[in-house]
Amino acid sequence: xNEDLKVNLSGLPRDYLDAxxxxxxxxxxxxxxxxxxxxxxxxxxxxxxxxxxSGTLISCENAIVVLIIFHNxxxxxxxxxxxxxxxxxxxxxxxxxxxxxxxxxxLQSEATKLVTIGxxxxxxxxxxxxxLAITVDxxxxxxxxxxxxxxxxxxFTYVMLVMLWGTSICLGLxxxxxxxxxxxxxxxxxxxxxxxxxxxxxxxxxxxMFALMLQLYIQIxxxxxxxxxxxxxxxxxxxxxxxxxxxxxxxxxxxxxxxxAACWMPFxxxxxxxxxxxxxxxxxxxxxxxxxxxxxxxxxxxxxNQEIQKALCLICCGCIPPSLSQRARSPSDV
Numbered sequence: 112x113n114e115d116l117k118v119n120l121s122g123l124p125r126d127y128l129d130a131x132x133x134x135x136x137x138x139x140x141x142x143x144x145x146x147x148x149x150x151x152x153x154x155x156x157x158x159x160x161x162x163x164x165s166g167t168l169i170s171c172e173n174a175i176v177v178l179i180i181f182h183n184x185x186x187x188x189x190x191x192x193x194x195x196x197x198x199x200x201x202x203x204x205x206x207x208x209x210x211x212x213x214x215x216x217x218l219q220s221e222a223t224k225l226v227t228i229g230x231x232x233x234x235x236x237x238x239x240x241x242x243l244a245i246t247v248d249x250x251x252x253x254x255x256x257x258x259x260x261x262x263x264x265x266x267f268t269y270v271m272l273v274m275l276w277g278t279s280i281c282l283g284l285x286x287x288x289x290x291x292x293x294x295x296x297x298x299x300x301x302x303x304x305x306x307x308x309x310x311x312x313x314x315x316x317x318x319x320m321f322a323l324m325l326q327l328y329i330q331i332x333x334x335x336x337x338x339x340x341x342x343x344x345x346x347x348x349x350x351x352x353x354x355x356x357x358x359x360x361x362x363x364x365x366x367x368x369x370x371x372a373a374c375w376m377p378f379x380x381x382x383x384x385x386x387x388x389x390x391x392x393x394x395x396x397x398x399x400x401x402x403x404x405x406x407x408x409x410x411x412x413x414x415x416n417q418e419i420q421k422a423l424c425l426i427c428c429g430c431i432p433p434s435l436s437q438r439a440r441s442p443s444d445v
Contacts, residue, residue: 155216158392158395159212159215159216160212161395161399162208162211162212162395162398162399163208163211163212165208165399165403166204166206166208166209166212167205167209168205168406169201169202169204169208169406170202170206172201172406173198173199173205173405173408173409174202175409176198176419177195177198179413179419179422179423179426180195180198180419181195183422185418186418186419189248189264189265189267189268190248190252191419192268193244193248193268193272194412194413194416196237196241196244196272196275197238197241197412198408198409198413199237200234200238200240200241200279201238201405201408203230203233203234204231204235204402204405205405206230206234207227207231208231210227210230211228211231214227221293224293224303225286225291226287228291228304229283229284229286231283232282232283232285232286232305232313233279233283234283235401235405236279236282236283237275237276237279238404238405238408239317239375240275240276240278240279240320242320242324242371242408243275243323244268244272245412246323246328246331247271248268248271250331250334253335254330254334282313286309290306290309291304291305291306291309292304292306292307296387299387300386300387301381301385301386301387301389301393301394302398303387307386310382310383311382311383314379314380314382315383317375317379318379321371321372321375321376324368324371328364328367328368331364332364335364370404370407371404373400374401374403374404374407375400375404377396377401378397378398378401381394
């Protein structure tokens, strides 16, 4: 009786008192246990996944071309050296896109950003410069057909390779050496940490090289048409045959130049007019087609080549199909 009276001195029911005591005990215990904060969930941008996938495809495709040229001693002509340079540049570009994805979500730091953007800038610059070098080589092979296969041509090819890779490496080192916007966001371009001025230089350089390639391909087209006409006269071909051959050569050149322009022109023009304040979706939407150029390059420049097709067949099945061994090169194969 006395105990019951003492408990009810407060005027509260026993159940309420018991519940209150339980809450006090729980609060006391929870105050002594350290609170473990849950780590924030890693949100991956779908555009970054697409770029990483594109980089993986670029790496695999161009690695095949590099291995074929490297392991085949017969593919040491200037043309194959330049195709190998293009494939190596695109391979490094694909690796750069993969590394950029890994570093962006797993190892974030200023140093990794600068190294990654430097690798991507250097590799894509080497890719575009290699395309220009291939265009120059094709023009020389047609314009100086009699003296093209000489030591002078080989020397000139090595000079072009040293110049294009040296220039590309210097462009890639600019962000690493301090020309970046990590300390001043207002100077950033659409691709951080490249500055607006850096992006403008790259864009103007691309437009200059595209204009030069366009001029060279126009000259190549004229030479191809003239050669096809001469061959038609010598072999008494019909005018229809000459027209078909010439049209095929012009179509091939149009596909090569049109593909290059369609892939790179949107991002180039966007980099000139935009800056870091623009929505990032526009950057992704214009940058992604530029990466597709490195996917298409092996198809246009490597896998269409008869000698590389033979080497690939030897690696895959150990034989050369009769259709490849008997195929003759025509003036439209430019």
